[in-house]
Each structure stands twice: as structure tokens, then as C-alpha cells.
Amino acid sequence: MWLLCNYSQIILKKMEISIIKIGNSKGFRLSKTLLEKYNIKDKVELILEKGHIILKPISTPRKNWDTAFKEMHANGDDKLFFNDVFEEENLEEWR
Numbered sequence: 001m002w003l004l005c006n007y008s009q010i011i012l013k014k015m016e017i018s019i020i021k022i023g024n025s026k027g028f029r030l031s032k033t034l035l036e037k038y039n040i041k042d043k044v045e046l047i048l049e050k051g052h053i054i055l056k057p058i059s060t061p062r063k064n065w066d067t068a069f070k071e072m073h074a075n076g077d078d079k080l081f082f083n084d085v086f087e088e089e090n091l092e093e094w095r
Contacts, residue, residue: 017028030040040057047054072078 017030019026019028034040038057039059040055043058045056045058047056069078
């Protein structure tokens with residue numbers, strides 16, 4: 001199995017793991033060390049590419065944005081840097 005940490009910096013390491021029976025299916029276990037190192041939580045993206053199986057952690061980049069936006073508002077950090085570009089436009093000609 002090959003692990004790909006990200007697409008911009010490819011680091012390949014080879015590791016042999018056993019396929020185990022899980023109910024009516026089969027699967028494999030990843031060590032706690034690998035899970036932590038590659039920030040794998042509950043789900044991974046499985047990519048099949050040229051004879052390889054790539055597991056990619058699924059990140060949630062917008063997680064907790066609502067809390068961050070509320071905090072920004074409370075601190076007054078949610079102000080526009082410049083005026084709305086349409087604020088002074090005459091949009092009548094577009095009708």
C-alpha cells in the first residue's frame with residue numbers, strides 16, 4: 001500500500017498490512033500513529049490511480065466558521081476594506 005500525504009509534496013512509503021475479516025466484508029486497520037500523522041478522523045477519500053489505492057484524509061476546512069464569524073463580529077473585525085463595487089453604480093442601463 002502506498003500513502004500519499006498530499007499532492008504538492010509526494011512522500012511514498014511502503015508498508016505491508018494484513019487484510020482482516022470485518023463482518024461479511026474485509027478491510028485493514030491503520031495504526032494510531034498513522035491516523036494522527038495524516039490527520040485521519042472518521043472518513044477518508046479513496047482514490048484508485050494507476051494500480052494504486054490512495055487514502056486521502058477528508059478535511060472540513062469550513063468547520064467552526066460560524067463561531068469564528070461571530071467572534072469577528074464581536075471584535076469589530078468584520079468591516080469591509082473598501083466600498084461595495086455596485087454601491088455607486090447606475091444599474092438602470094442593464095434593465
